Amino acid sequence: MQYFNPDMFDFGKVFDSIKHFYPIGVKKNESRLDFSYPGFKELESIIIDNIHSVKHFEDRWSVFIREIEAEFNKETIGTTYGQAPSFSAFVLLEKSTFDNLTRTKEVHFFVSLVGPYYTIIGLDSNTVKIEEKNYRSTNYLVVSPENEFAQIFRLLCDKIETRFEGFRFIPIDLCRQVIDGLNVRYSAENLNTVFHALFNDHIDLAVNSTIGNEYYKSEDWIKEGSVDISGGWTAYPPIG
Template identity: 35%
Template sequence: MNAFSFNSVKYNFWPLYEAIKLYYPIGIPHDSSLYINYPGIKNLTAVIIENIHNSDNYNRNWVSFQKEISQKFNIEVIGTTYGQAPSFSCDLIIENFEHNQLKRTKKLSLAVSLAGKFFTIYGVDETIITDKNEDNFDSDFHAINALAVSPYKEFELVFKDLKSMVEAKFTSYKFVPFAINSMFIKGLQVRYLFKEECTIYNALFNHLLDTYDTKKSPRGDKHYGYDDWLVEDYNPENDINITLTPPNP
């Protein structure tokens, strides 16, 4: 399991941990009364209700932004916001191919957290095969072929421009790198998922990355965005590099 860790001399990812600690009772099971009555959980629930379940706020703060994205790139944007998870989210359809029962889609997934000033973007290459049944209930078989976790090849231009749009719309929000998103915090559980331990992505955003095996190597640089989290007084000249070599024969 990929536990939460980073070079604290060089990077300051503590705001992520502080946001999670503020809202989630780490070490308490999500199905217990203690969890449900934790002040942070109550506060996070109130934030979700105010921003998502209040249709006026939701349309003003998010749906309107989805329309801006669609108009800028002249592509289809599909809302994926889940009413129990602490984020706004949507998919930007970059490519779409359909033939008979086969559908292949390339899209950028965007999530903006309600648990702190954070957002993330990743590209998805997915395939869906629809099995037509006689009872008119079709079965879909879904597979994610690959993730692009930085501005990479066919996703590069839109990825970069989308990141800039989010930063202009949501002032002071910071991009969370894939490497951090896929890390676990021991004892962290979220209310909307039945998982023993959850990722930072689950706590700050949603569950949509869970369908992909994060142990596989993604396309692009999984540490993309780390430089946005450099400590203020970091000086690379102070880095100590140690190289171990075998003794001379």
């Protein structure tokens, strides 16, 4: 995992957003402080306004999904979960079935309600059906525009950044970074990564097999005034 040079990148804004909404270090089931934390209450209000309000959810997300589906001519399935702090969906890129095995290629996209952040992850997976039960496994993740995922990956970046002005892509390397003491309320599981704080728990980022640039679009986070000196980066204060 790369640790981004703070003199060059301003990813600190992401962690500031997370600290604003989550009571870092307050353990579940040991204190009621997490329920009274002002940030939790504020985030809950944001989720209710954006997701639980039928009109707002339609205007801010459902319409967007239909636009994506119509333009790409690919089935697009909403996956927004009413308690997690994000809009989410995926484009079904390919699907093939042989006997009881189904292989799918999907491009998942997530738009955070915690701050102006989004990410996209391609997923190649298998589903085996045995006695009416489905067993799913991930073959690999696609973390930047690669191979058959490339076109839709890039187009989704463009579409999201146009629709959600000022939102920036969170690279998979940052998504995977662990935040000690993170407490999310939408799951009873121990979810402690940046991805869990900003988006949801729909994809297992612990999968070792990945394709693509894990620092994709990190150049969008370079601080204004940073310059490259002999392979290293630094940032100068503004003049005046």
